[in-house]
Amino acid sequence: MEDCLFCKIVSGDVESDILYEDEQVIAFQDIKPQAPVHLLIVPKKHISTLLDLKEEDNNLVGHIYQVANKLAQQMEIAKDGFRVVSNCKEAGGQTVFHIHYHLLGGRNLQWPPG
Template sequence: MEDCIFCKVVSGEIESNIIYEDDKVVAFEDINPQAPVHYLVIPKKHIPTLLEIKDEDQKLIGHIYSVISKLAKKEGIAEDGFRVVSNCNEAGGQTVYHIHYHLLGGRNLQWPPG
């Protein structure tokens, strides 16, 4: 997607503070952090919303959660706890239409989230 900001992060066209990358995903710091640890984990494959995830994407989605687990452990937030958020469509708070998962931790997170 040529106008997708996250596709531009994946391609290197937009610079970001990448903290993890492999052949399937990229993780980078959120530019508007809501917690001491706030990373975005995105697939390199462009999938606009959670509603467009297909059966063939199951391994990719599982891999994303595996990366999230590794990052939570690496950042020292796994034991105390953390939150993973993925918004879908406008009323769900999605502003970039490329699926992404927010990893938040490092402070007590309240419920309901907002």
């Protein structure tokens, strides 16, 4: 998608503070952090919303959670706990229409979130 911000980050057309990258995903700092640790884990494959996931994407989603676990260890938030969130569509809080997962930690996260 040529107008997708996250596709531009994946392609290198837009700079970002990348902390992790492999053949399937990229992870970088959120530009408006809501916690001391706030990373975005983004698949390189463009999928607009969670509703657009297909059965063929099951391994990708599982991989995203494995990357979240690895990053939680790396960012030293695994011991105390962390949150992984994905928003879907406008009412769910999605602002960039390329699925992505927020990894949040480093403070006591309240519930409900907002």
